[in-house]
Amino acid sequence: MTFAIPADAIDTLEDEVTRALRTTDDRAITILGYGEVTLVLLLETDSGAFACKRLPVFPSRERLDRHSALVDDYITRLDKGGVEVAETRMWHRPLPGGRSVAYCVQEALPADRLCSRLLRTAGDAWCEGFFERFLDRVEAAVTPRLGLDGQASNWIDVDGELVYLDVTTPLMRDGHERELLDVPLFFTSLPWLVRDVVRMAMTKSIFDKFYSPRGVVLDFLGNLHKERLDHLIPRFVEQAGARLDQPLGTEEIAAYYRDDARMWELIQRLRRADRFVHNKVLRRPYPFLLPHRVAR
Ligand SMILES: Nc1ncnc2c1ncn2[C@@H]1O[C@H](COP(=O)(O)OP(=O)(O)O)[C@@H](O)[C@H]1O
Numbered sequence: 394m395t396f397a398i399p400a401d402a403i404d405t406l407e408d409e410v411t412r413a414l415r416t417t418d419d420r421a422i423t424i425l426g427y428g429e430v431t432l433v434l435l436l437e438t439d440s441g442a443f444a445c446k447r448l449p450v451f452p453s454r455e456r457l458d459r460h461s462a463l464v465d466d467y468i469t470r471l472d473k474g475g476v477e478v479a480e481t482r483m484w485h486r487p488l489p490g491g492r493s494v495a496y497c498v499q500e501a502l503p504a505d506r507l508c509s510r511l512l513r514t515a516g517d518a519w520c521e522g523f524f525e526r527f528l529d530r531v532e533a534a535v536t537p538r539l540g541l542d543g544q545a546s547n548w549i550d551v552d553g554e555l556v557y558l559d560v561t562t563p564l565m566r567d568g569h570e571r572e573l574l575d576v577p578l579f580f581t582s583l584p585w586l587v588r589d590v591v592r593m594a595m596t597k598s599i600f601d602k603f604y605s606p607r608g609v610v611l612d613f614l615g616n617l618h619k620e621r622l623d624h625l626i627p628r629f630v631e632q633a634g635a636r637l638d639q640p641l642g643t644e645e646i647a648a649y650y651r652d653d654a655r656m657w658e659l660i661q662r663l664r665r666a667d668r669f670v671h672n673k674v675l676r677r678p679y680p681f682l683l684p685h686r687v688a689r
């Protein structure tokens with residue numbers, strides 16, 4: 394299955410996003426999903442519906458090209474590791490001063506097949522089967538150099554096949570545990586004041602969990618608290634316990650989630666404060682669309 398990128402329609406979408414940033418009024422755009430980092434916009438066209446993931450503005454063509462290559466590489470390596478990834482294309486537009494704006498574009502897959510949704514709607518047998526398939530993928534793919542953000546909202550079940558969606562921030566490391574991702578670029582959405590502190594102290598701990606199967610499973614299970622799916626945790630803990638070297642406990646998961654939620658809560662609060670300063674004090678557009686409040 395392959396699709397042509399709806400270039401003109403994305404052009405128009407980007408104009409609308411620019412307007413939304415200027416006015417902080419995002420009612421003209423349809424938001425498909427709120428991640429922690431990107432906003433995913435729905436684009437309906439005559440040739441189908443697309444999920445468009447807007448990346449931070451790239452300061453140079455070189456950094457855009459580097460990121461595009463990283464996304465391609467990430468998809469190839471996941472594929473080789475047995476994780477099927479939704480077909481993803483990049484779209485970009487040059488901006489003044491050598492900058493570029495870019496989107497990762499995928500076909501909009503059926504929202505009712507999103508695994509975070511199915512865990513709620515599909516019944517025990519599906520949940521158990523899903524978690525088994527999930528563990529298979531995680532164990533096969535994840536290494537100290539190839540990471541995965543395994544949370545349930547990153548997977549969609551299409552015709553019985555688990556498809557991974559979240560490739561805008563490729564999780565790959567070099568031999569010295571350094572992210573290949575342009576981390577400073579993706580963290581420019583944090584206020585300038587804390588950016589460097591945050592960058593240094595938090596980056597490694599934010600990313601570490603993605604590079605071990607146990608970390609990925611812990612993060613997945615912790616996230617079930619946020620998804621209000623806590624009731625599934627004991628069953629999944631038991632199911633995972635048989636497969637992990639060092640089993641997970643429900644207390645560990647709850648504690649992990651409390652820390653994680655606190656960290657993201659703080660980050661989002663700082664971003665909102667920064668947006669306020671941009672818009673009201675500096676009187677210039679804040680260059681990101683922020684999620685509305687997330688219930689935790
Ligand atoms: N191809 C797609 N089809 C339908 N919905 C999608 C698609 N890609 C993403 N979404 C929705 O947007 C949400 C966030 O997308 P994701 O790629 O995980 O970005 P983030 O890095 O922000 O988490 C997903 O959880 C899902 O609800």
Ligand SMILES: [Mg+2]
Pocket residue numbers: 428429546547559
């Ligand atoms: Mg995601």
